[in-house]
Amino acid sequence: MSPLSNDQKQLLFDYSIGLTSEEQTTEAETLISKNKEAAEIHSKLKASLAPLESIEPQVCPDDLVERTIHYVGQHADASQQQLEQLLAIEQTKRAPIKIGFWRNLTEMAAIAASVMLIVGILVPTLGFARQKYWQKKCGMQLSNFFQGFSNYISDHDGRQPSVATTAGAPWWKVGYQGQENQSNTRRIYLLVLGDYVKPSAFICPSNKASRNLQIDSSKIQTYKDFPNRHYVTYSFQITCSKTQSGKLLCRKPIMADLNPLFEELPTYDSQFRVHLDKRLLTINSSNHNGRGQNVLFGDGRVEFRTKRYTGITQDDIFTLQDTDIYQGVEVPSCETDFFLAP
Numbered sequence: 001m002s003p004l005s006n007d008q009k010q011l012l013f014d015y016s017i018g019l020t021s022e023e024q025t026t027e028a029e030t031l032i033s034k035n036k037e038a039a040e041i042h043s044k045l046k047a048s049l050a051p052l053e054s055i056e057p058q059v060c061p062d063d064l065v066e067r068t069i070h071y072v073g074q075h076a077d078a079s080q081q082q083l084e085q086l087l088a089i090e091q092t093k094r095a096p097i098k099i100g101f102w103r104n105l106t107e108m109a110a111i112a113a114s115v116m117l118i119v120g121i122l123v124p125t126l127g128f129a130r131q132k133y134w135q136k137k138c139g140m141q142l143s144n145f146f147q148g149f150s151n152y153i154s155d156h157d158g159r160q161p162s163v164a165t166t167a168g169a170p171w172w173k174v175g176y177q178g179q180e181n182q183s184n185t186r187r188i189y190l191l192v193l194g195d196y197v198k199p200s201a202f203i204c205p206s207n208k209a210s211r212n213l214q215i216d217s218s219k220i221q222t223y224k225d226f227p228n229r230h231y232v233t234y235s236f237q238i239t240c241s242k243t244q245s246g247k248l249l250c251r252k253p254i255m256a257d258l259n260p261l262f263e264e265l266p267t268y269d270s271q272f273r274v275h276l277d278k279r280l281l282t283i284n285s286s287n288h289n290g291r292g293q294n295v296l297f298g299d300g301r302v303e304f305r306t307k308r309y310t311g312i313t314q315d316d317i318f319t320l321q322d323t324d325i326y327q328g329v330e331v332p333s334c335e336t337d338f339f340l341a342p
Contacts, residue, residue: 011027012041236257252298
């Protein structure tokens with residue numbers, strides 16, 4: 001039996017502390033049941049973590065990881081700067097250098113090297129922990145969105161948020177404020193207008209470029225859509241074809257991290273055209289550095305998936321079936337073709 005890989009060991013650790021998705025949980029349990037080494041590691045982790053169950057959990061500040069990273073980086077930078085300043089000063093001196101100085105300088109260099117070594121070890125670990133933190137927080141935002149979405153439907157006689165559109169209307173013009181309903185996010189903005197979901201809930205906390213953006217509260221009611229692409233970093237279900245009774249054929253998934261095919265959108269008066277290639281068919285959302293994407297399903301559950309496929313047919317949630325070129329007006333035509341955009 002071959003030894004466990006680092007990824008498998010990481011999976012066992014995540015499973016032991018409850019950080020795995022439903023799919024990862026199944027994978028971990030299968031690994032434990034079939035691999036003796038995995039079973040032993042899980043047993044030891046479980047025994048080591050058992051005392052923690054008696055500790056009452058405390059509320060963790062939202063910015064704890066960020067503050068820790070900043071603290072470590074700040075002190076590492078300070079040590080490096082002090083060493084460089086000291087070397088620069090001593091190099092300008094013409095006086096004979098005593099043996100004691102070299103001893104002190106050597107000691108300082110050793111201390112600085114130790115600090116840099118510790119930082120080299122800690123930063124990757126803390127970086128991983130921070131990614132897990134943002135991933136979980138992003139998933140919680142999707143859960144909150146679902147609550148607001150459900151409340152809207154309840155208040156509107158079972159109807160989902162919708163705006164009048166014409167056949168062939170483009171769904172990619174996020175932020176367009178004209179009279180025509182030109183984007184897939186305009187109907188979602190109804191949740192903001194009705195105060196069902198806060199504007200900040202539409203920005204994934206992992207998205208560094210957007211996570212500090214806030215819509216001016218005095219202008220919320222004047223907008224018909226989000227101000228621009230940067231204020232919404234998730235993708236939503238494109239309206240599916242309907243039966244004669246008007247029932248939507250596809251129900252899930254309904255929302256996920258930003259579709260990697262349509263992250264960069266052209267100006268409103270430009271032509272929209274995306275041609276799929278091998279890279280676009282395999283990359284994950286950039287919200288989580290390509291590690292995967294949180295997906296919100298129609299029953300309210302949220303899963304972090306490292307692959308873009310879902311359902312019995314393993315449909316790609318970010319593309320349409322049998323479609324290689326996108327002009328921003330395409331819609332699904334069958335109940336198993338899930339499509340989240342833009």
